[in-house]
Amino acid sequence: MLFVSHLEQKFDHQTIFQDINFELKEADNLVILGKSGCGKTTLLNLISGMIQPTTGTITLNHQNIQKPTSDIAFILQNFGLLPWKTILQNVELGLKIKGISRQERRQKAISILNTLEIYNRENDYPGTLSGGEQQRVAIARAYAMEPKLLLMDEPFSSLDALTREKLQDTLLNTWQKIKVPYIMVTHSIEEAAFLGKKIAIFSGKPATFSKVFANVFSGNTRYRNSDQYYQMIKKIRSYMEQNW
Numbered sequence: 001m002l003f004v005s006h007l008e009q010k011f012d013h014q015t016i017f018q019d020i021n022f023e024l025k026e027a028d029n030l031v032i033l034g035k036s037g038c039g040k041t042t043l044l045n046l047i048s049g050m051i052q053p054t055t056g057t058i059t060l061n062h063q064n065i066q067k068p069t070s071d072i073a074f075i076l077q078n079f080g081l082l083p084w085k086t087i088l089q090n091v092e093l094g095l096k097i098k099g100i101s102r103q104e105r106r107q108k109a110i111s112i113l114n115t116l117e118i119y120n121r122e123n124d125y126p127g128t129l130s131g132g133e134q135q136r137v138a139i140a141r142a143y144a145m146e147p148k149l150l151l152m153d154e155p156f157s158s159l160d161a162l163t164r165e166k167l168q169d170t171l172l173n174t175w176q177k178i179k180v181p182y183i184m185v186t187h188s189i190e191e192a193a194f195l196g197k198k199i200a201i202f203s204g205k206p207a208t209f210s211k212v213f214a215n216v217f218s219g220n221t222r223y224r225n226s227d228q229y230y231q232m233i234k235k236i237r238s239y240m241e242q243n244w
Contacts, residue, residue, distance in 0.1 A: 001023070009042055016207065172195065
């Protein structure tokens with residue numbers, strides 16, 4: 001699936017991060033926790049192909065990632081929706097660029113919108129939706145492309161606590177149905193513990209994956225109320241307090 005090997009990135013002769021190595025298998029996921037400015041978003045940009053690493057390799061299904069590809073979808077913090085296009089047009093956008101017929105892309109867009117519980121809103125505009133609904137549309141647009149990998153850069157950070165938890169549930173339920181592996185960056189220990197089957201702590205100068213937690217009990221929405229969930233939060237918090 002995804003292999004990241006000996007990744008290093010420098011800007012103006014300063015090493016931002018180094019020796020990043022990990023593998024992401026099909027139906028797997030990874031959540032990355034780290035301080036502001038440590039290079040988390042830069043790492044996602046490298047994996048997406050938007051920029052190239054100083055050294056190291058990134059391969060997806062044995063193909064080197066050297067430029068953006070429709071096999072990798074990227075969900076941003078600010079939703080990234082086009083306000084002058086309807087919900088349907090936003091979700092269809094990537095499919096239209098790929099040359100998918102109008103009928104087929106409409107069917108795919110409506111289907112994924114329904115999966116994400118956006119019903120009968122396809123002719124509305126993003127400005128009429130709540131923040132949570134807009135992010136559901138952004139997720140729908142990503143999944144409509146049938147990507148091999150989904151990248152998310154703090155996708156829920158601008159939302160209120162309850163909306164954030166509902167969207168975490170939605171993401172997890174959708175992942176269970178569609179099984180597209182994802183990598184998410186977040187500042188929230190609770191979010192990482194809930195959504196990550198693997199949780200990487202990105203720390204140090206230069207930054208690296210100083211610790212990777214295996215979160216074997218995660219994977220369904222009931223996990224949020226389990227003892228294992230709270231134990232995982234405590235383990236992550238304890239490590240970060242001692243090694244931050």
